[in-house]
Amino acid sequence: MGVPDADGQGPPDGLPGLPPEWGRVVVPDDASALADEARQVRRELRRDPRPAPRPGPVRIGLPALALLVSVLVTLAGLAAVTWPRSNRSGAPTVLPRTTATPLAVGPLPALDLVGGDDTPVPLRSLLPAMIILVDACTCADQVGTAAAAAPAGVTVVTVTEGRSAGPATVPGVRPLGDPAGGLRSYLHLVAHPGTAAALLVDRQGTLVRLVPELGPATDYRDDLVRLGG
Template sequence: MAGASDNGGWPDDLPDLPEEWGVIVIPDDLSELSDEVDAVRAELRLADPPTRWQRLIRRPGVRRLRRLATTTLRAPVLIISLAVLVTVASLFASAWPGPPRQPATQRTASTTPEQATTLPALELVASDGATVPLRGRLPAVILLVDGCACAALVSDTIDAVGPEIAVITVSAATASASAAGTPPTGATPPANGKTVRILNDPTGSLRSHLNLGNPDTTAAAVLVNRSSQIVRLVPRTATVDDFRADLARL
């Protein structure tokens, strides 16, 4: 056993205390340290004791659940944030003024091309070879009868119009007019007190001016008032009932 040394009974092999601690005096009566003990206890009392909830959340299992919940919520929060950013960007893009656009011109069913609003000042050929101005007898119902067996249509139109309205049939050749059932003469005598004319248009100028398609088994009807204005254009018709109501406008 190691014997006691001259330094108050402490073994000689113990290391010296750090110099920064200074001089440490250990009193013979420990009651002299009561002031220091009270100061340390006062510092410890400054921290309130943990509540039950704090003790619960400090448990290792609860800490792992908190970390797992935090990791799980990060992805939905990121997705929602991106969606909000995209929505805000779209709103700004739609509200941002762009270059002015030129208004588009739309053609509706009630809009008639400029060249079709007025009857052209054409000169057609009568069956006897004479030149006849198309506007020479207005108001009129003009029937384009190429390729149409329209005898009933022509007869019904003559019966439907008043004595002040002329009925004019136009075809590419005299043979077509004869097939339509109309008399093969130019300026015919009034039928039942009404004016009927049969004219030929070998070049198809009137059909082209009115933007009509190729002839088929139906006729085209053009209602023209006294001022050469086209009141009604029926591209395809086989009965006077298609334009009977418009005759009163001539």
């Protein structure tokens, strides 16, 4: 069935020279005659799988490394900005429930509030004062506690946003109105329903303490006493 070369042993015409140690090579006329040999080769290949290549070390390119360093520097800067620090700048002290934006530092603006008879009342004429914002809650019990804790010389007022001063619900406390909502606007202070916020302001008109949610007098008594000193 095979086709030998011209001398009966070498390769047929058109085939390259083969090593002599291979012996006589016979090329069958029908390729199906090699089916058994093909199956044997496939079995040997299945029994000798090549090992999977090992993953090499991960290499980070220069652009990726620069991006990683930038992210780390940014995170470090954010941590430094938001890390709590002691209050040494004279900014007002804030008790629980702070506002979402920073509070104004320094003297309060020269606002005019409105009395019960619609007459203007300059804010600075009330100082030193504890100003309680009651437009979100009358909170009569807390206002009464603050009035009882206030030393002589410290004015306690309640302020309602709008032209109406509101009724006098606590003896010794002066109700006033804030027509333009100037106090809350200046302090970026949002009204929370059911709570009253309080501002402790010294004789120079500087906000020394903000109490976003008025509670027990022990929270602010020391600062309130210092206002009258």
